[in-house]
Amino acid sequence: MSETNEPREVPQPHDAAPDSVDALRDAVAAYGLDALDADERAAVERALADDAELRGEAEGFAETAALLASATAPVEPPPALRSRLMAQLDALPQQQLPDAAAPAVPAVRAAPSEPAPAVRRAELETGPAERAAQRRWFQRPGAIIAAAAASVVLIAGAIIGVGWAGPNGWGAQREMAAIAEAPDVESSTHEVEGGGAVTLYWSAEQGRSGVVVEGLPDVGETSTYELWYIDDAGAQSAGTFDVAGGETWRVLEGDFAPGVAVGVTVEPAGGSPQPTTEPIVVIST
Amino acid sequence: MARTTTNAGSGMLERVADRDSDLTAPAPVSTAEQLLTRIGTGDREAFGELYDQTSARVFGLVRRLVVDPAQAEEVTQDVYLEIWQTAPRFDAARGSALAWMFTLAHRRSVDRIRASQAARDRDLRIGVRDLDVPVDTVAETVEIRVEHERVVGALEDLSELQRECVSLAYYGGLTQSEIADRLEVPLGTVKTRLRDGMIRLRTALGVTT
Numbered sequence: 001m002s003e004t005n006e007p008r009e010v011p012q013p014h015d016a017a018p019d020s021v022d023a024l025r026d027a028v029a030a031y032g033l034d035a036l037d038a039d040e041r042a043a044v045e046r047a048l049a050d051d052a053e054l055r056g057e058a059e060g061f062a063e064t065a066a067l068l069a070s071a072t073a074p075v076e077p078p079p080a081l082r083s084r085l086m087a088q089l090d091a092l093p094q095q096q097l098p099d100a101a102a103p104a105v106p107a108v109r110a111a112p113s114e115p116a117p118a119v120r121r122a123e124l125e126t127g128p129a130e131r132a133a134q135r136r137w138f139q140r141p142g143a144i145i146a147a148a149a150a151s152v153v154l155i156a157g158a159i160i161g162v163g164w165a166g167p168n169g170w171g172a173q174r175e176m177a178a179i180a181e182a183p184d185v186e187s188s189t190h191e192v193e194g195g196g197a198v199t200l201y202w203s204a205e206q207g208r209s210g211v212v213v214e215g216l217p218d219v220g221e222t223s224t225y226e227l228w229y230i231d232d233a234g235a236q237s238a239g240t241f242d243v244a245g246g247e248t249w250r251v252l253e254g255d256f257a258p259g260v261a262v263g264v265t266v267e268p269a270g271g272s273p274q275p276t277t278e279p280i281v282v283i284s285t
Numbered sequence: 286m287a288r289t290t291t292n293a294g295s296g297m298l299e300r301v302a303d304r305d306s307d308l309t310a311p312a313p314v315s316t317a318e319q320l321l322t323r324i325g326t327g328d329r330e331a332f333g334e335l336y337d338q339t340s341a342r343v344f345g346l347v348r349r350l351v352v353d354p355a356q357a358e359e360v361t362q363d364v365y366l367e368i369w370q371t372a373p374r375f376d377a378a379r380g381s382a383l384a385w386m387f388t389l390a391h392r393r394s395v396d397r398i399r400a401s402q403a404a405r406d407r408d409l410r411i412g413v414r415d416l417d418v419p420v421d422t423v424a425e426t427v428e429i430r431v432e433h434e435r436v437v438g439a440l441e442d443l444s445e446l447q448r449e450c451v452s453l454a455y456y457g458g459l460t461q462s463e464i465a466d467r468l469e470v471p472l473g474t475v476k477t478r479l480r481d482g483m484i485r486l487r488t489a490l491g492v493t494t
Contacts, residue, residue: 035454066384074341
């Protein structure tokens with residue numbers, strides 16, 4: 001009550017953060033139960049990155065929720081699962097802790113830790129050979145996990161010790177790596193007028209695609225980039241992204257079908273159900 | 286096994302000996318935390334051991350959420366592959382290994398449900414199965430049984446409305462908005478029940494933050 005007319009003690013740097021401390025506290029309990037939808041989840045994670053006290057609260061709820069698993073009955077999985085798992089280990093690189101000190105002070109939006117982004121951007125512009133080199137870099141799942149997503153992992157990992165969440169979380173990283181590793185993976189890089197480049201990777205076999213964007217301008221808090229699958233039936237949203245330091249990557253939401261085109265538009269924050277602006281790039285497959 | 290150090294600290298030695306004899310009993314040789322630490326260095330044998338110790342519990346949780354057995358198996362596979370990949374990041378100071386694994390399994394299960402099943406199917410399924418506190422009674426070790434009973438007891442101590450919301454969320458995989466729709470109560474009410482319920486559970490289960 002007494003606080004109503006006071007300015008917020010901690011300014012919220014992020015657009016979608018819940019409004020009040022109370023709302024956040026409610027959301028953190030639901031977060032521990034995985035009872036938030038993707039947008040709400042992302043908002044809570046951004047808030048957690050800024051607030052150590054809230055993070056402690058979230059860890060307690062996560063631990064509490066995990067205990068609820070103890071009330072379910074154990075069920076033996078099919079025996080084949082074990083051997084299938086063991087057979088896959090060699091192909092899967094482990095994520096090494098890049099910097100032991102980092103989780104202690106989680107950065108809100110750490111700068112992408114890819115090696116020398118400027119250099120790679122230059123490579124993109126120079127020609128097919130360099131492009132191939134870049135693709136090879138990307139196709140190594142260890143490299144993408146360690147490089148393209150390391151900063152995000154650090155943030156998420158700092159929150160509750162496990163960071164699978166969000167469009168750049170571990171689940172998404174595994175998906176992205178799976179696309180990049182697919183035997184039939186193809187890619188196409190398009191430069192964007194006004195600077196930057198978008199590379200689409202797709203696997204028809206997996207029915208999935210992902211983009212790596214570099215050098216795109218930040219469109220600010222009131223706008224966002226939106227991805228679209230475009231076919232004869234029209235455009236279907238495949239998720240939104242914002243860039244940090246001009247770069248990010250994203251697994252597209254929805255199924256990829258061969259022949260579909262992928263477009264990027266700038267939309268009002270939160271995205272639009274249908275494109276409202278001309279695409280900055282369209283990549284056909 | 287036979288550690289034959291002789292020094293003045295015999296009390297310590299006895300404790301070590303005691304623990305060794307405990308460990309050579311049928312009980313698991315290594316804790317899940319120890320195994321995860323070894324897995325973090327690429328130890329495949331430790332991974333196999335962790336799988337043997339925990340897979341029935343992880344699969345049990347996943348099966349409860351992802352009803353389809355084939356999909357549940359896929360999710361479980363993803364969970365363990367993620368454990369393998371991310372074990373180097375596991376930090377025992379932040380919580381127990383099992384809690385970490387369950388958290389991971391729950392999140393992946395919920396993501397799978399939301400991605401692959403129509404809301405209608407899920408409603409139907411939950412309508413039949415998941416409204417109540419699970420009353421599964423099987424538990425193969427004393428340790429698991431004790432914990433099981435403690436959790437069931439803590440759930441029973443919630444108000445009925447709190448328990449309903451928490452159960453729909455955790456065992457049904459519903460979002461708070463879906464719960465509000467389903468129970469035909471305002472979203473704010475669901476949020477409050479979830480929060481109050483979780484606070485009570487946290488206290489009852491002795492989780493310190």
